[in-house]
Amino acid sequence: MAAGGLAWAVGQDLLAQRIWAGATALVLALLVFHILASLRRGEFGLDLIAALAMGTALAFGETLAGAIVALMFTGGEALEAYAQRRAAREMTALLARLPRTAARYEGGGLTDVPLDALRPGDRVLVRRGEVVPVDGTVESAQAILDQSALTGEPLPVHRRQGEAIMSGSTNAGDAFDLRAVHAAADSTYAGIVRLVEAAQQSRAPMVRLADRYALGFLALTLVIAGAAWAFSGDPVRLLAVLVIATPCPLILAVPVAIISGISRCAARGVLVKDGGALERLAELRTVLIDKTGTLTGGRPRIVAIAARTGLAPEEVLRHAAALDQASAHVVAGALVEAAEARGLALPSPSGIAEAPGAGLTGRVAGHDVAVGGWDFVTARLPPQAMDPAIVSERARWASRPGTVVVAVALDGELAGALLLADAVREEAQAVLGALRDLGVTRLILATGDETARAEAIAAGLGFDAVLSQMTPQDKAAAVIAERPHGPVMMIGDGVNDAPALAAADIGVAMGANGATGGASSEAAGIVILVDRLDRLIDAMRIARRARAIARQSVVAGIGLSTLGMIAAAFGLLAPVEGALLQEAIDVAVILNALRALRAPRGAAQG
Template sequence: MLLSTKPLWSAERVNRVVLALTVTGIVAHFALMPIGMAPVFGVAATDWPLLVVVAFGGGVLLFEIALKVLQRDFGADFLAVIAFVTGVILGEYLASSLIILMLGGGQVLEAFAMRKASSALNALADRMPTIAHRKDGEDISDIGLDDIAIGDLIAIFPHDTAPVDGLVVDGHGSMDESYLTGEPYVVSKAPGASVLSGAINGDAVLVVRAERRARESRYAQIMQVMQEAEQKRPKIRRLGDQIGAWFAPFALLVAVAAWYLSGDAVRFLAVLVVATPCPLLIAIPITIMSAISMAARRGIVIRDPTVLERLPTCKTAIFDKTGTLTYGRPELVEIVPAAGKAASEVLRLAASLERYSKHPLAMAVLAAADERKLALGDVARVSEKPGQGLTGVVDGHEIAVTHRKKLIAGDPSMADILPPSVSGLECAIMIDGAYGATFRFRDSPRSDGKHFVGHLAPIHHFTKIMLLSGDRESEVSHLSKLLGIRESLASQSPEQKVAIVRREAAIAPTLFMGDGINDAPALAVATVGVAFGKHSSVTAEAAGAVIPESSLQTVDELFHISTAMRRILLQSVIGGMVLSIIAMGFAAFGLISPVTGAILQEGIDVIAILNALRLALVRNINADLVGNED
């Protein structure tokens, strides 16, 4: 439904054929040289393989570039056409073939990167089952997802994926919902507990009553947002194209002027020969591949090489909270019991119920109960509705885990009973309708978080830093103050995150960093998306770079790698272009012949390539957060 079938002869496949043909022709050219065969039809035998490459590969090249020219796209590719045609006219068939090889290889790599960028949709689609098991009395029948109706009873077998949002009506077990949060949470399920589509069932059969149709479920909504994000992915021009956009017309102007003023066509050819774009076509990929290798040595996975070009240009940094700027492991730090209530008993009752909650704080409550070795009670009639808190019956007691605002809204007198509000997270426990205790939590910020955020503006020249989270306002505001982030937004859905990131990216190049599948759409629409952690493959697919080990120091190293790459890349490209311009001047005045110009241009290429290789020799990155690792 989301993916289309590729045509038999797509542009990518044509480029692959051209690339294979070019490699074969060049190899054949060198293989024939020792044989010393006589010319065939007046052409050296060693040149015939190259002529085949020039005829077929050059035809495809000229056709593709002609389409770009019609769209007024004069980039590095157009410079390659100039060099190619010049080489053919001069009889330099090997040079023309090498240009086809470089350009064809670049196009195949670019197509591969774009296909990988869209594979997030594949990863999402692959998670979902194609059928559901509908239960009718004692009978179970298989139906398509689109045939699920609200109210249908759906049996979810062990290790199956939930096909629809619903409520458990029969069975006790657990489900892995880490795909949504990015954290390895396994949530217990009992009758009354909610189930999210896409969650993976544990070892027990659960019967769920469908609360939404499959196409309206939470997972389907995320898939839709992700698809829209892919379709609206911003078009960002590569650095080579940006430089080539002015260099190509400039080179043509100089060549035509030299020919017109001197009346000598040889000067026209000489100017074009020294204007060949090898520094663009060779230095750029060498520098980028060196940077990718360096990043890999630092544990950074570069999924989209253009990230390394774009990151140094970013002016706005937007961060998710949980698992990115915090450790993503909230801890219960204080229990404030009501008069006459024992903290351990309230904790035991609350933990018994929290086994069936998907909220991150549930893990903290369970961890605190386990640390105190409390025996958990039997639970019935579990219910957890958005905004209403968690309710259920534990050992015959009505237990509710809720929040301050809801209690005060229902009974204003609770404001005098509840303890004073403090920064951070909290929840209130009600026992049989009476106030039992307040639990206070803290999701600790990363130890180097404040230093990391503080150095973004002075060192990496970010002008705006935002904290964007789906968590509650109190927790987000608390973290913002601790880290010195002035602008923060709480309780944001994936759709809202996409809108905010897209808005900021339209104003200035924007970095977004997050984890969890709910961040995948925002990662896709940002100028640069960096996925933090290794729990969500979908998030990694949507991002341009992945930091598997969740270290802000590693993120800082990525900044420095991209900055070094861009600096060396600009040195190679602009330096090569400047030398070419100087040589063009000599050629325009007839001081350089086409042959001498070709040799001179090769010298310029060697200088640009050697400079590009410097990054491959670098072993140490002077990251700003050294010594402040988590």
């Protein structure tokens, strides 16, 4: 446009015409190729009207009008691409987490071999912090595993010699030997990756908001253009109608509103990967929610403290947390965090001895302290040092699923016990109620937990159904089964949720918890970057407002374009004048679409 305008300004009209014609022809050629590819897939969009306008302009020698249409169309496409680039991130955690090599015992030593070289029966060394490469059984005395990425449960599990473990688990303890029972391609983690790929392919394509108007607008355009030519006999009137009919309110207003909505979501800590995800977010009817890390915080928290007579519960916690400062165990971290949150001063421990995964002993402020599992601590105490009230309370706690008990001994006596569980988020009840207010008709809890634990968590939260003991494949199947009820959202945070996130109309990942959230972030269309479930409600309100503004802009723009087409049909507008009028309409609808940048009513500002 600039080069042709410069040539026209210096009197080189023919050169200007050639430049504009060349630019239009290039855009048109690419557009025709895209249209043919879309039609082969059975898809119909807005680009057909733009192609008709550009082709007719070239045929009638109205190169400036054609160039203006090409500029408007490519500008809209650029805005759409910008929306995706701005929101998308390089999220390859699901595949990147899969180890590429394994340390296999060969000829009396260790050899790093490619993962696909492992065979059933091979003995493999799994070092501290490494991901278990294949399904197998423990060859060492014990293994301490973080299975949160697979099962969602935040507490490490202990596996003894001969017990089975899943690939994809992380070694949270000392190095151990593993006997492979499956090849890598047949193991649990590889199966989850395949499930994600299959689920993404099975997800039904979404009809974008702008495309829903395209067919009707095309029919209206062809009727008016054909009538103008038929009754006047002037083909230029047909061109003028087509030029002003170029659907810039659809091409421009929708992506501008969607980009604005994506920007607002980002400001609230919610990453929306593309415009389609934002549009789907405004249309939900069914929501499936994972438990651990989603409905709950995904970290063990103290829910009760039992202390011996004469000792304050805060003192039990203070001594336990002070000693646990020396441990990297997830439960130790939870005790330290709880003590700091209560403002307890934690002295430095000394003389520390740790049995990995079992407990610690040491000295704190002149006292001998032991902290850890019930068996670890009580094995160090004589029978007379056991407090009956604490023993009774621990027996009552043992019946509660999904909890862990930490015992604390002080100077050779049982001082207390702490009950830890993964508690429901404080904002969960309000979020579920807000989802109902926003039009969600079905709320379903989908978890790998045993039934009793799942039902206990769901009690009083108003779920329509509770699905327990779900495998990754079960969750994906549950998402597909809910599609007849309307668009389906899945909210999760671990590798075990990734297939369901990929299968859902829109997957939402809780991505604030690092590695656990990375796999789900790969498969999801939306990632909540802060550890707040209620930010999803903000994003839904933003999405609904952005969609409403986009539709408003489209209706207004099409209305103005229709009036312009009628004027052009009666010979009141020449093609270039029609193109310029369409530009004015574009400015109006874009300004309206930019209102989506403002926060919707009801969205938090903090």
